[in-house]
Amino acid sequence: MKDVIICRCEEVSLTDLEDAAKKYNCSARELKLRTRAGMGFCGGRTCRPAVDKVLTSITGEDPTNNIPLKVAPPVRPLSLSDLGGVNHD
């Protein structure tokens, strides 16, 4: 159970997150920067709730307080050619 992978993009396990959260007693954002959970290809859309949950269970941080994990556009990975409209001219 401890080897369960929370962030698949960056391969961060539950143990990694728990250890970092306990050691540094940090905010969600700091946890993300320390472990890279949520910084991979999918942009944290898959693991963000799980990362928040791990933190809530250890430090008691409410993800809506403090510094939350940021969600920034574009909301899903897309190629520069799509962004530039190469396929839609």
Next chain:
Amino acid sequence: MTKRIIDHPVLGTIENERTVTFTFDGKTYEGYERDTIASALLANDVRTIRRHEATGNPRSIYCNIGHCFECRCTVNDVSNIRACLTLIEENMVVKSGDVQPDPLNPNNEGPLPRTYEEYAERKAGDTDENA
């Protein structure tokens, strides 16, 4: 094609499907028309679509609805295509992803020096060994 559900109580039966040929990492596979790359590979017992860029651990479909990008592969030289959403086409060339070189450590020579002093020390050690 042994892994398919041939007769489904709700979705019906699969019969007289047109087969589509495609290649995955150089090997030729057959799938049915309207298969996604992921389902066609799964039906052919291929469960590893790519390997994790850093650790090399195998990856395949995870969400299967295009959300997680775990099944991304290279299709006809376009990279990062989701295998779970892309339908197979005749003579499609699919390639998996493999381990990428570490940008901080391109030659995998062990931990990098953290300071210039460390670097100078190692450099001195190297020349001593070579001398």
